[in-house]
Amino acid sequence: MNEMIVVQDLVKNYGEFCAVNHIxxxxxxxxxxxxLGPNGAGKxxxxxxxxxxxxxxxxxxxxxxxxxAHDQKQVRRSFxxxxxxxxxxxxxxxxxNMDLHGILYGVPHGERRKRIDLLVDFxxxxxxxxxxxxxxxxxxxxxxxVARALLHNPRILFLDEPTIGLDxxxxxxxxxxxxxxxxxxxxxxxxxxxxxxxxxRVASDVAVIDHGKIVAQGAPGELKERTKCATLEDAFxxxxxxxxxxxxxxxxxRMRMMGRVWRGAGRR
Amino acid sequence: MxxxxxxxxxxxxxxxxxxxxxxxxxxxxxLFLVALGFGFRSMFARAGGGNYLNFLAPGIxxxxxxxxxxxSGIEIIWDRQFGFLKETxxxxxxxxxxxxxxTLGGAIVAMAQGAVVFVICLxxxxxxxxxxxxxxxxxxxxLIALLFTAIGTxxxxxxxxMQGFPLIMNFLVMPLFFFSGALFPATGLPKALQFALRLNxxxxxxxxxxxxxxxxxxxxxTTDFVVLTVLTAILLSIGSYLFSKIxx
Numbered sequence: 380m381n382e383m384i385v386v387q388d389l390v391k392n393y394g395e396f397c398a399v400n401h402i403x404x405x406x407x408x409x410x411x412x413x414x415l416g417p418n419g420a421g422k423x424x425x426x427x428x429x430x431x432x433x434x435x436x437x438x439x440x441x442x443x444x445x446x447x448a449h450d451q452k453q454v455r456r457s458f459x460x461x462x463x464x465x466x467x468x469x470x471x472x473x474x475x476n477m478d479l480h481g482i483l484y485g486v487p488h489g490e491r492r493k494r495i496d497l498l499v500d501f502x503x504x505x506x507x508x509x510x511x512x513x514x515x516x517x518x519x520x521x522x523x524x525v526a527r528a529l530l531h532n533p534r535i536l537f538l539d540e541p542t543i544g545l546d547x548x549x550x551x552x553x554x555x556x557x558x559x560x561x562x563x564x565x566x567x568x569x570x571x572x573x574x575x576x577x578x579x580r581v582a583s584d585v586a587v588i589d590h591g592k593i594v595a596q597g598a599p600g601e602l603k604e605r606t607k608c609a610t611l612e613d614a615f616x617x618x619x620x621x622x623x624x625x626x627x628x629x630x631x632x633r634m635r636m637m638g639r640v641w642r643g644a645g646r647r
Numbered sequence: 648m649x650x651x652x653x654x655x656x657x658x659x660x661x662x663x664x665x666x667x668x669x670x671x672x673x674x675x676x677x678l679f680l681v682a683l684g685f686g687f688r689s690m691f692a693r694a695g696g697g698n699y700l701n702f703l704a705p706g707i708x709x710x711x712x713x714x715x716x717x718x719s720g721i722e723i724i725w726d727r728q729f730g731f732l733k734e735t736x737x738x739x740x741x742x743x744x745x746x747x748x749x750t751l752g753g754a755i756v757a758m759a760q761g762a763v764v765f766v767i768c769l770x771x772x773x774x775x776x777x778x779x780x781x782x783x784x785x786x787x788x789x790l791i792a793l794l795f796t797a798i799g800t801x802x803x804x805x806x807x808x809m810q811g812f813p814l815i816m817n818f819l820v821m822p823l824f825f826f827s828g829a830l831f832p833a834t835g836l837p838k839a840l841q842f843a844l845r846l847n848x849x850x851x852x853x854x855x856x857x858x859x860x861x862x863x864x865x866x867x868x869t870t871d872f873v874v875l876t877v878l879t880a881i882l883l884s885i886g887s888y889l890f891s892k893i894x895x
């Protein structure tokens with residue numbers, strides 16, 4: 380079996396602070412791989428390095444056989460991603476967001492139209508295609524982002540906390556589709572989540588990262604056995620401890636506040 | 648190429664769809680046009696400067712382009728904060744294409760805004776010379792728009808949030824506007840100020856535009872054109888370089 384993602388001895392330092400500390404793992408093709416860890420453990424930093432938007436301090440990465448630091452285009456063509464934060468253009472319609480994505484990824488016109496219709500219908504937004512994204516709820520935006528990430532037929536799907544803030548219906552819907560995708564089309568899925576029940580249900584393998592280091596790796600069942608816990612959540616806490624993690628408010632959070640004040644007043 | 652086109656188109660769509668922004672950014676040029684244009688008209692004429700409104704209008708059009716261009720460039724910060732930037736950065740297109748698309752779109756938006764202000768100036772009594780060089784005027788409007796959108800892009804690539812925005816407005820954009828010859832002629836100014844005007848890229852834009860409307864250039868059409876073109880090329884390169892260094 381092909382190794383879709385190979386990470387060896389990966390390190391990312393921000394000055395003195397070590398966000399990712401010598402981690403190694405591999406994800407075989409067609410697997411659903413859960414990357415779990417408390418807030419600030421280094422999950423998003425790792426995803427950023429895997430998806431070419433952040434340079435590692437040291438270590439080696441292969442995504443679909445390419446190095447994100449050098450063969451950026453090949454790597455970028457290989458994956459679709461749903462980011463932790465929204466990344467749609469609110470001032471465009473759902474269709475326009477999809478279409479823009481298709482053009483950026485060089486999907487030919489006819490196929491683009493077909494796949495947009497197919498995917499938008501699939502995530503239950505078929506009748507909202509022509510509506511502005513700013514009129515969408517959080518769950519609808521998330522669903523649209525999943526549809527968009529799949530538009531160019533990626534080999535790998537990165538999902539950074541894809542179900543955060545979604546109701547159980549939407550979560551189940553999204554996961555069942557992703558599982559189906561993985562089974563039928565062999566798409567490799569790399570996801571992070573805080574919902575351990577989700578990870579337990581869908582992931583064939585998980586890695587637990589804490590303070591930038593991988594503290595455990597294996598099938599969810601193995602981790603439960605090793606920690607002698609009944610649920611993955613208990614196993615997770617046994618592995619990472621009870622301490623609550625501090626995460627700094629980013630400038631992005633502050634900006635969003637300002638943006639609401641600014642734009643809200645100006646546009647409505 | 649398609650990436651450049653679609654990102655440019657996106658900027659235009661966003662512009663057309665926010666009438667609040669279109670109308671809002673007309674407020675300042677109209678205020679300057681009316682307050683200064685009518686306030687100083689008789690004084691300017693008595694001093695032998697001729698029709699002040701005709702002198703001022705190209706300056707006000709340049710101002711509208713300047714403000715909108717810098718703002719369009721700086722919009723990168725919004726896109727960064729609201730997430731859309733990530734979508735473009737992970738796409739299999741070069742950063743240069745992204746920058747060119749954005750900058751071109753921003754420049755066209757700024758130019759459109761300049762055209763609206765041009766019409767408003769006509770309404771308020773701006774009179775064109777019979778010998779006006781309309782194609783030249785359009786070229787100069789575009790160069791001003793492109794140059795300052797590129798500056799905005801460069802700034803937007805370096806800043807992480809809007810905290811620095813007042814700083815840029817008060818220490819860059821406003822001085823660029825006030826010391827560009829938009830409001831008063833350079834002749835008779837203290838030497839230091841004259842020198843500052845010479846260093847200001849907008850001076851060449853204002854002169855080019857004013858010259859095109861009246862067919863009389865203070866610094867010569869070729870000088871204006873060459874200075875603006877070279878500076879635009881340099882700043883586009885700087886903007887593209889800084890944009891290509893963005894990490895998330």
